[in-house]
Amino acid sequence: xxxxxxxxxxxxxxxxxxxxxxxxxxxxxxxxxxxxxxxxxxxxxxxxxxxxxxxxxxxxxxxxxxxxxxxxxxxxxxxxxxxxxxxxxxxxxxxxxxxxxxxxxxxxxxxxxxxxxxxxxxxxxxxxxxxxxxxxxxxxxxxxxxxxxxxxxxxxxxxxxxxxxxxxxxxxxxxxxxxxxxxxxxxxxxxxxxxxxxxxxxxxxxxxxxxxxxxxxxx
Numbered sequence: 001x002x003x004x005x006x007x008x009x010x011x012x013x014x015x016x017x018x019x020x021x022x023x024x025x026x027x028x029x030x031x032x033x034x035x036x037x038x039x040x041x042x043x044x045x046x047x048x049x050x051x052x053x054x055x056x057x058x059x060x061x062x063x064x065x066x067x068x069x070x071x072x073x074x075x076x077x078x079x080x081x082x083x084x085x086x087x088x089x090x091x092x093x094x095x096x097x098x099x100x101x102x103x104x105x106x107x108x109x110x111x112x113x114x115x116x117x118x119x120x121x122x123x124x125x126x127x128x129x130x131x132x133x134x135x136x137x138x139x140x141x142x143x144x145x146x147x148x149x150x151x152x153x154x155x156x157x158x159x160x161x162x163x164x165x166x167x168x169x170x171x172x173x174x175x176x177x178x179x180x181x182x183x184x185x186x187x188x189x190x191x192x193x194x195x196x197x198x199x200x201x202x203x204x205x206x207x208x209x210x211x212x213x214x215x216x217x218x219x
Contacts, residue, residue, distance in 0.1 A: 059089055061172060062089070071167070082157075084120065084156035086132065096178060097177060098181070099127070101120070101122045101175075103156075105119055105169070124146055154185060170213045174208065175201060
């Protein structure tokens with residue numbers, strides 16, 4: 001009788017094993033966390049979630065008012081008229097929809113040292129634009145749709161590093177985008193608007209150019 005029971009148990013085990021679907025190596029790796037298992041595909045079937053745009057193209061940004069790395073003339077600073085400087089750019093990649101310009105004092109830390117002072121930011125500059133004139137009007141939105149802010153309002157804020165320290169570096173960064181940015185120029189504090197612009201630019205940058213100027217008040 002014991003032999004019969006053992007035989008029935010063995011038969012049942014064999015039937016259960018035969019009925020179970022075979023497990024593929026890939027499924028086994030995914031179930032156990034085995035190295036070499038394929039990662040899940042990103043939404044849309046694209047692995048890694050990349051846009052496939054390639055490298056960001058290097059553009060040229062310059063000003064007739066000063067050469068890159070030189071002192072910014074007083075008329076464009078708090079020591080003078082504090083008017084925005086003339087800027088021009090070239091070597092723009094194809095497929096550009098708009099430009100963003102961010103000018104900031106990289107030597108003036110704010111926000112517990114987590115950010116720097118925003119001198120000027122313009123976004124949704126039209127794609128057919130290759131320059132900005134001297135003394136851009138101080139309004140939140142220009143007639144061509146360009147929006148602007150600075151740390152203190154919807155206008156250019158001139159450099160103002162104090163005389164009792166080293167000259168500060170004022171960096172003008174121009175970004176060519178394949179999109180326009182749905183970020184309003186009013187309704188939020190400048191640091192929040194700046195953060196929203198930077199976040200919205202992610203994945204849309206096709207080209208970039210940089211121009212640097214130095215300034216401090218003279219004693």
